[in-house]
Amino acid sequence: xxxxxxxxxxxxxxxxxxxxxxxxxxxxxxxxxxxxxxxxxxxxxxxxxxxxxxxxxxxxxxxxxxxxxxxxxxxxxxxxxxxxxxxxxxxxxxxxxxxxxxxxxxxxxxxxxxxxxxxx
Amino acid sequence: xxxxxxxxxxxxxxxxxxxxxxxxxxxxxxxxxxxxxxxxxxxxxxxxxxxxxxxxxxxxxxxxxxxxxxxxxxxxxxxxxxxxxxxxxxxxxxxxxxxxxxxxxxxxxxxxxxxxxxxxxxxxxxxxxxxxxxxxxxxxxxxxxxxxxxxxxxxxxxxxxxxxxxxxxxxxxxxxxxxxxxxxxxxxxxxxxxxxxxxxxxxxxxxxxxxxxxxxxxxxxxxxxxxxxxxxxxxxxxxxxxxxxxxxxxxxxxxxxxxxxxxxxxxxxxxxxxxxxxxxxxxxxxxxxxxxxxxxxxxxxxxxxxxxxxxxxxxxxxxxxxxxxxxxxxxxxxxxxxxxxxxxxxxxxxxxxxxxxxxxxxxxxxxxxxxxxxxxxxxxxxxxxxxxxxxxxxxxxxxxxxxxxxxxxxxxxxxxxxxxxxxxxxxxxxxxxxxxxxxxxxxxxxxxxxxxxxxxxxxxxxxxxxxxxxxxxxxxxxxxxxxxxxxxxxxxxxxxxxxxxxxxxxxxxxxxxxxxxx
Numbered sequence: 096x097x098x099x100x101x102x103x104x105x106x107x108x109x110x111x112x113x114x115x116x117x118x119x120x121x122x123x124x125x126x127x128x129x130x131x132x133x134x135x136x137x138x139x140x141x142x143x144x145x146x147x148x149x150x151x152x153x154x155x156x157x158x159x160x161x162x163x164x165x166x167x168x169x170x171x172x173x174x175x176x177x178x179x180x181x182x183x184x185x186x187x188x189x190x191x192x193x194x195x196x197x198x199x200x201x202x203x204x205x206x207x208x209x210x211x212x213x214x215x
Numbered sequence: 216x217x218x219x220x221x222x223x224x225x226x227x228x229x230x231x232x233x234x235x236x237x238x239x240x241x242x243x244x245x246x247x248x249x250x251x252x253x254x255x256x257x258x259x260x261x262x263x264x265x266x267x268x269x270x271x272x273x274x275x276x277x278x279x280x281x282x283x284x285x286x287x288x289x290x291x292x293x294x295x296x297x298x299x300x301x302x303x304x305x306x307x308x309x310x311x312x313x314x315x316x317x318x319x320x321x322x323x324x325x326x327x328x329x330x331x332x333x334x335x336x337x338x339x340x341x342x343x344x345x346x347x348x349x350x351x352x353x354x355x356x357x358x359x360x361x362x363x364x365x366x367x368x369x370x371x372x373x374x375x376x377x378x379x380x381x382x383x384x385x386x387x388x389x390x391x392x393x394x395x396x397x398x399x400x401x402x403x404x405x406x407x408x409x410x411x412x413x414x415x416x417x418x419x420x421x422x423x424x425x426x427x428x429x430x431x432x433x434x435x436x437x438x439x440x441x442x443x444x445x446x447x448x449x450x451x452x453x454x455x456x457x458x459x460x461x462x463x464x465x466x467x468x469x470x471x472x473x474x475x476x477x478x479x480x481x482x483x484x485x486x487x488x489x490x491x492x493x494x495x496x497x498x499x500x501x502x503x504x505x506x507x508x509x510x511x512x513x514x515x516x517x518x519x520x521x522x523x524x525x526x527x528x529x530x531x532x533x534x535x536x537x538x539x540x541x542x543x544x545x546x547x548x549x550x551x552x553x554x555x556x557x558x559x560x561x562x563x564x565x566x567x568x569x570x571x572x573x574x575x576x577x578x579x580x581x582x583x584x585x586x587x588x589x590x591x592x593x594x595x596x597x598x599x600x601x602x603x604x605x606x607x608x609x610x611x612x613x614x615x616x617x618x619x620x621x622x623x624x625x626x627x628x629x630x631x632x633x634x635x636x637x638x639x640x641x642x643x644x645x646x647x648x649x650x651x652x653x654x655x656x657x658x659x660x661x662x663x664x665x666x667x668x669x670x671x672x673x674x675x676x677x678x679x680x681x682x683x684x685x686x687x688x689x690x691x692x693x694x695x696x697x698x699x700x701x702x703x704x705x706x707x708x709x710x711x712x713x714x715x716x717x718x719x720x721x722x723x724x725x726x727x728x729x730x731x732x733x
Contacts, residue, residue: 113389120378133381140385140392147396172395175344179388182351186381189358193374200367213368 105146112139126197126204130190137183141176148172220267221276221289221339224260224299225349228253229332232325239321246324247314253328254307257335261303264339268296272730275341284400288341293727294475294545298338298468301549305460305556306331308706312560313453315700316567323363327457330356334465343391343477344401346469347384350433354380357462361450372445379442383432390425393418394477403476410478414485423482423489426473427496433466436530437500440523447519452563455515456706459522460556464548467526471533471544475731480536493534498628500527505635509642512573514562517639518555521598524632525551531625532613538732540616546724547609550717554598554606557710561591564707568699574643578650586704588647590711595640597714600633605717 100107112135119132153168194204201209231253235246267274273292280286291299306327313327333356336349358380362373395401397418398409413419428439435443443463447455474483474493483490504524511517525547532544564587565571569580581588597604600611610629617625 117382120382126374129378133378136382137385140388143389143392147392169399171401175395178344178348182348185355186351186377189355190374190377193358193362193370193377196362196365196370197367197374200370209367209371213371 105142105149109139109143109146112136112142124206126194126206126209127191129206130187130194133190134183134187137179141179144172144176144179218274218276220260220264221274221291222278224257224264224339225289225332225336227256227260227332228328228335229352232328232332235321235324235328243321244319246321247310247319250324250327251307251310254303254310254331257331258303258307261299264291265296265300268292269727283341283402284405287345288402288404289339290341290403291339293729293731294472295338295468296727297545297549297724298465299335301464301552302331302334302338302461305457305552308556308709309453309457309460309560311702312456312563312706314702315698316451316453316563316703318363318451318453320363323360326356326359326363330360330457330462334461337465337469341403342401343394343403343406343473344388346472347388347391350387350466350469351381351384353462353465354384354433357458360454360458361446363454364451366449369449369451372442372449376442376446379432379439383429383439385429386425386432387429390422390427390429393422393425397422403472406477407479411481414482419482420486420489423478427470427493430466430470430473431496431530434463434470434526434530435466435523436496436526437503437523440500440504440520443523444516444519447522447559448513448515452559452566456556456559456563459518459559460552463522463526464552467529467533467548470530471541471548474533474536475541483534483536490534490536494531494622494625497527497531497534498625500524501531501628501632502527502635505632505639509635509639511639512575514565514572514574514577514643515559517574517643518558518562521636521639522551522555524636525555525598528610528613528629528632531628532609532616535613535616535620535622535625537616537620539612539619541732542724542728543609543612543614543616545728546605546612546717546721550597550605550609550714553710553714553717554594557594557707557714558591558598560703560710561587561594561707564699564703565591567703574646577643577646579647581647587707590707591647592644593711594707594714595643597711597718599636599640603718604715605720606714608718608721 116132116134116136116139119135120129123129123132148169150166150168153166154164156167156170158164158167197209198204201212203209231249234249238245238249264274268291273290276289278287278289330353333349333352337346337353340346340349354377358373358377361376362370391401394406394410397413397416398406400406400409410419432439447459450458501524504520504522504527508517508520508524511520529544529548529551532540532547535541565577565580565584568584569576571577571580597606600606610633614626614629617623617629
């Protein structure tokens with residue numbers, strides 16, 4: 096167990112971050128904090144891809160003209176994470192815009208209060 | 216020519232989505248025309264793709280000339296062609312509805328076109344990560360559209376949808392990551408090759424689980440459906456019609472694509488527990504969705520819960536992976552899109568004309584709006600699955616597939632859900648035609664002239680609580696009667712006619728799916 100944690104700590108961090116993110120989304124009544132929880136959850140996924148791509152002693156995949164010079168790190172997971180970050184940022188923007196509108200309408204970002212007001 | 220069709224199918228609406236925003240610098244309310252032209256072009260492209268698929272069996276495009284496993288592939292085959300056709304037809308049809316029903320803002324049509332592009336992307340991509348990106352484009356546009364009437368309730372519903380939808384997409388991405396770590400590729404065909412033989416592997420099992428739960432959230436399968444009734448109920452009627460017909464449909468298509476192309480039926484043979492798990496998940500969804508729909512009184516909410524049940528059916532069809540069941544699932548996927556789109560459009564017309572939003576409000580509307588009520592009746596009966604109709608075909612093939620695969624409980628579940636569907640459709644029809652005429656209703660005003668399909672100006676209604684319309688009549692959710700155009704009624708009637716006509720199209724579906732059926 097200790098061995099596993101010592102060698103695979105990045106994956107352990109991925110799981111912890113994912114669960115923390117999920118917990119924030121479920122437990123926090125504050126809508127902004129829910130969005131932050133969503134960001135934490137997404138960061139966990141990014142960490143997973145980065146950790147999976149890590150190669151001990153690996154260099155960036157820029158191959159010199161004469162070849163050789165490995166081992167190289169696979170660039171694909173990094174590209175995936177870059178794309179996923181862009182997607183995540185645009186989602187956060189939309190989410191915050193919605194929170195602003197909810198605040199304009201109900202004067203609060205507390206989920207319980209919003210539901211109470213909306214039911215009336 | 217055929218090799219550029221697929222990229223154009225995705226690129227045209229995405230690029231055109233910029234135009235309404237640019238136009239809004241100079242003009243207002245011009246977005247609709249941009250969307251109409253784009254969707255017409257899109258329908259032509261879709262027709263060409265469907266024709267090419269029917270001739271060659273499949274159309275491939277290698278984006279940028281990077282062959283697999285490095286590049287991204289766009290593929291249209293017998294499984295995606297019916298969905299491409301559905302997206303193109305519904306996008307065009309909903310525009311006819313939106314012309315009068317609104318919203319008319321330019322920015323609305325930017326999101327609309329972005330959504331069309333995203334849906335097409337999910338449908339034709341042959342790359343698992345690319346599918347995630349398009350799912351998120353679809354999601355982003357949908358969240359914006361749900362909140363398009365700028366009311367507080369729709370913003371709350373959209374935020375709830377956003378948080379759950381993004382969680383679903385992230386879970387899908389984790390599953391894709393596991394599959395990538397296991398195989399080193401993201402191309403669906405390549406993945407299928409490299410996953411073969413390692414099906415019992417824990418990473419592969421986890422990958423399947425994450426992908427399925429993620430897509431289940433997007434599809435709104437019970438108990439992952441909680442975002443969906445709110446989103447459908449509080450979105451403007453135009454948006455509900457559009458997203459109920461397409462967004463969950465395309466997510467369910469993704470479930471089918473992942474099961475059939477990536478994990479393949481061999482995975483289910485190697486790991487029967489995975490198949491059982493999906494079938495149980497689907498069966499619970501079918502029953503719970505129907506039961507919840509049967510106790511609703513609000514029309515849009517009732518139809519939303521009904522969708523939960525219908526998508527359970529589709530997922531069950533895909534998970535059975537027998538030729539009959541998959542055929543049934545695809546037919547039901549397309550059929551449900553048309554039925555639900557038509558029913559939500561009808562709900563929009565009834566709300567605009569009579570202010571009717573609950574089952575109780577529908578009392579005797581069958582005599583005041585005979586055309587729309589008749590279409591509701593036909594669509595409702597199709598939803599129950601009375602032959603000859605597309606609703607019957609889908610359920611029939613799924614049930615036959617279940618029996619042939621030895622999964623008797625699924626056939627029983629299909630039968631039970633049909634009974635429950637009948638219970639809520641019958642309740643609706645009873646209100647429409649046989650409700651006591653003396654019963655006071657919300658919309659018992661003097662608007663008998665708003666009839667016969669062309670009632671462009673609805674009569675003055677005795678409105679109990681006139682909703683203060685703050686931002687220029689852009690809120691179809693207000694209870695005051697609004698204009699109903701011939702186009703809106705035509706959309707409802709067309710959906711009903713096509714839903715019945717497709718009941719004779721088994722042969723067409725079989726020809727298309729011949730190459731992809733397991």
